[in-house]
Amino acid sequence: MPPARQLLRPLHHKRWQYAALAHEHYFIGVAVVDAGWVSSAFAYLFDRRQRTLLASFSADGLPLLATRMENRAFGDATFQRGKQRIAFRRADNRLELTINTDALKLAAHLALPMPEQTLAVIAPANWQAHATHKSSALAVSGFAECAGQRLSLDGAIASLDASNGLLARETSWRWASAHSPALGFNLQAGYMGDAENAIWLDGELLAVGPAHFRYDAAKPLAPWHIHTDDGAVDLQFYPEGARGENKDLFIAASRYIQPIGTFTGTLIHPDSGRAHTVSQLVGVTEDHYAKW
Numbered sequence: 686m687p688p689a690r691q692l693l694r695p696l697h698h699k700r701w702q703y704a705a706l707a708h709e710h711y712f713i714g715v716a717v718v719d720a721g722w723v724s725s726a727f728a729y730l731f732d733r734r735q736r737t738l739l740a741s742f743s744a745d746g747l748p749l750l751a752t753r754m755e756n757r758a759f760g761d762a763t764f765q766r767g768k769q770r771i772a773f774r775r776a777d778n779r780l781e782l783t784i785n786t787d788a789l790k791l792a793a794h795l796a797l798p799m800p801e802q803t804l805a806v807i808a809p810a811n812w813q814a815h816a817t818h819k820s821s822a823l824a825v826s827g828f829a830e831c832a833g834q835r836l837s838l839d840g841a842i843a844s845l846d847a848s849n850g851l852l853a854r855e856t857s858w859r860w861a862s863a864h865s866p867a868l869g870f871n872l873q874a875g876y877m878g879d880a881e882n883a884i885w886l887d888g889e890l891l892a893v894g895p896a897h898f899r900y901d902a903a904k905p906l907a908p909w910h911i912h913t914d915d916g917a918v919d920l921q922f923y924p925e926g927a928r929g930e931n932k933d934l935f936i937a938a939s940r941y942i943q944p945i946g947t948f949t950g951t952l953i954h955p956d957s958g959r960a961h962t963v964s965q966l967v968g969v970t971e972d973h974y975a976k977w
Contacts, residue, residue, distance in 0.1 A: 692693065694851065696721040697812050699977065700754050702762040702773050703846040704782055705862065706825055707967040710734055711836060712945045713791070713829060714783060714928065714969070717752060717762040717771055720977040722937045724752035724763035726771045728784050728930050729789070730831050731945045733967070736926045740789035740831035743930060744769055757888040758805070758818035758847040759797055780845070782828075793827030795843045804871060808880035815850025819871045821885040837915055842967075844869070852876060856975050859898040861911050861922065863948050863968020868961050870918065872911060872951065874897040884917065884952050891955055893917040902972060905929075906944050909970055920950035920963060920972055941973035 698721050706713040715728040729741040744766045746752060754762040759780055762773040774781040775797075784791035798820035807816045825843040829836045837875035844864045856873025869885040872893075879895040894915035899905050900922075909922035922944070947965040954961070 697851045699757070699815075699852045701846070702754065702759070702850075704773070704780075705844050705846075705969065706793070706838065706841045707844075707863070708733075708838070708841040709967075711829075712969070713841075714943065714945075715771060715782065715791075717754065717764045717773065719748060719752045719754050720937060720975075721748065722977055723934060724748045724750075724764065726752075727813060727928075727930070727939060728786060728789050730789055730829060731926055731928065733925055733945070735773055738926070739799040739834070739892075739954075741928060742769065742784075742786040742788040745932070745934065748956070751766070756849060757848075758803075758844055759820075760847070767785075772912065782827075787800075787949055789829065789831045791827065791829040793825055793829075793843075796824040798823060798845070802885065802888060804881060804883045806876055806877070806881045806889060810852055811856055811876040812853035812887055813851035815848065815852060815877060817846065817848040817850075817877070817881050819847075819862075819881065819883075821843040821869050821888075821890070822866050824904075833881050842866070846897065852977075854976060856977070859896075859969070859974070860971040861896075861909075861920070861948075861968065862900070863963075863966045865966055868952055868963065868966075870915070870920075874898055882913065882932045886952060886954055886961055891917075893955060898972075900970075900972075905944055905972065911948075915955065917953045918950075918973055920948045922946055922948050924970075939974070941971060941975075943969050943971045945969050 703716040763955035900909040924946040927944040
């Protein structure tokens, strides 16, 4: 590696741990991020019945001070700023997630995925290389509290995303993810190319081709069409609402929107050709640009 790249390497090192909890009545998204230049965290709860955010927390902090994060996938990750705290803690065969913020409180146990059902990818990215680990549908237990309500996590489906790598100063992507015990998918167009595009069918993890996201960036709550070149994925996404954020911290910036909604369409087994129907599967899409 050239000396200049070696000096810049710590600033290009990006790590994050993300969890999604999808339920018939709500959707929860939470992440801890170490972006080299800056660290951040967010947590939100979207009420699917009212189609509104009941709770939303977001904060930034200094790297190495606000955030502590293990390099192993699905390991410990903590963000703390004052009394606001988000923490993932690895404990045997589960990940313990706690959120203690003014907007949202949560205590949950997430079952860790089996190795054979974990998407694990290392691939060239837009600066050097990036690794990601993503789970299929996971069991979850616990509760969340916000807006004067206490919500049981019984019946929710969890999924995890642990990413770690060396990315360019400017990085952008489109992403879609949704899971049930019978099927699920992770699709991305951007810095990783098609390396992390995969579907889960009856517990089997299968690679699929490059993904295309057809949507109106000016109207992200209009329906999306997502498909892959190999015909394995053909989905319509119907947003119910979204969480978005635009940040400019001078040395870093982020613009993204993450619509929450349902997917309908077809997943086809790449080898057998068997079609699996997707019907109102709860999940998210994302359009993200980062300068970090």
